[in-house]
Amino acid sequence: MIDSKSMIYNSGIYKSRFFDEFLDKIKSKNSILIDDILDPEISFLTTFLNHTLKKDILIISTDRRKDLLYKNLSSFNDNLLEFLSWETLPFEEIKPSLDIIGQRFDTLNKLQVSKKNNLLICTLHSLLQKIIPSDVLKDLSLHLKINESHDFDNLIKKLVHLGYKKETLVSDKAQFATRGYIIDIFPTNQDHPYRIEFFSDEIESIRTFDLETQKSVERKKSVDIFLADELKFLKEEKNPANISSYLKDDFLVIFDDLYQV
Template sequence: VQSLASPFNPHFPNLGEPALHWRGLYGSAGGLTIAQAATHDNPLVIVVTRDNRRLQLLHSELQFYRSGRNAPPLARLLDWECLPYDLFSPHQDITSERLRTLASLPTMCHGLLLVTMETLMQRLPPVMHILGQTFSLACGETLDIETFRAQLQHSGYFAVTQVMGPGEYAVRGGVIDLFTMGFEHPFRLDLFGSEIESIRYFDPETQRSSEKVERIDILPAREFPLTKEGIRRFRENFRATFEGDPQLHLVYREISRGNTPAGVDFYFPLFFSETATLFDYVPLNAYWIIDEEAELQANTLWAEIQDRYQIASHDSERRPLKPDRLYLNPMLLSENLERQRRALIQINPTDEKSIVFSSQLPDEFPVQANSTEPYSALISHLKEGQHRTLLVAETPGRRQALDDLLTHHAIKTTNA
């Protein structure tokens, strides 16, 4: 009889060993197992999901199971939420969170990182672009406003009259408002002469300052450098990539003028001599957990990317980069994954050597609508059970009704 593995003690292969196959993780047991894998004693755990919906669901499960002050960090590297070769650019909030995650990864030795298969396939800016353009400010430091303004513009920030979104800044005398990438709220810097007297969060709607902080990190505003050097390299790489007159190309003309046309993100490799992938950002000893069906999704995504490329190729003013300039093809992706310490979550595997976890689907307790005690099956189960039970209600009202029902039957409850 095959022994069952505990979700509280998941195992991973050593470097160079074949991937392990996990099965028997029903419901949110997968989330519990992943949360237990991300202890301070283990290296970074990277979880690859098949799509955004699964990523958001797993993120919610992990937030529940990781409750506590000493929980290791939990990060997401969101995808752009744009179709390949789209004429739209990612929302600034998405870019902001992506930059914050990418900046933290080189020093993130423990914790959890969630990505979709599409994000894992996507090529990224070089590590040094993110780290090399990140700088910090702290209370008590000396700050020259004109030099600081030049730094912000070099990093891709826009000067505005009132700061409302990520990547914007405003200077009014000795007060600097800055919505740095990677944060949910903007900061207000108060200067006394040339010294930073205070740094506070503020509400862009009410303009009221709130919590004080001692230090902030300022990330680049984009995943590519729109500097003089960046534009020069873009123009050079563009001419080497595409034949004919580059002035006939809308994106080339706009970038040459220092503008950022919508959809320019799908030309970001031209700003660099070479690009990176997520494998370049994370430690070699990281654990990888590949969610059910995620590996199969790579072939489907690659076919969609190829189709989108063929459609985009008909636009003579926006000739697209070839797919392998923007994404890892399934073969390269597989080669990179095979070098990692992997566990594959499977629902219906055929491999008899799979690690089977000790979780099971819960019993069903149907509501007997015509009975005087419609919840009798559930009440009997709870009274007879010797373990704790988590009940989830759809709304606060349903939760209160369930709480009243259990209290009526002398069953002790605690609201989470």
């Protein structure tokens, strides 16, 4: 199956003198400024560079434009990611929403494991924001699969360590509950809560379930569970990073609107 990016690239659109000269300028200069460029052209040029240079590309946009840019690029890029910023400022000592935390760590995990050359959209705010380093993140997540063995009690302790709160019934994100050898949990990075059933220390099944009825819905082979309390760990982190540290070496930076960023 040929992806849409390859179809566009092989169609001849990029095989022109303009793109050859554009690529030469990118390779020979530290920076290049392009004025009066339309939104579709931004997407075409960005996709061209990603495909040709085989590099990660960091696209810095604004809150006003990032959604449109994401929509345009997602039409023919399956390696497109977005890194959201907190809706609060770190010095306010207010925890960001669980949805944003989940999306942020889902993006960090994808960058960490991806073998592709990714396109990453973020705002200047999210770029400058301190985050947990890549090597630390590995210890602050769980990747559970059926038929794997995990010490049940240690797993419960790990969930608490990650910021999940134990409840009688799960009703919201960042909560978990236990019944015998069953763990119900609503990961911050998931759209639905998950039910993980154990036989002794082996994961026998993983299913999503409905919050209202508490009934199991769909079988899954695995579930990723990421940190629920980002603020707490950032306070404890002595060497915080930023999102650029998750990109492959020699990545390219594109400012969507330099004067507005």
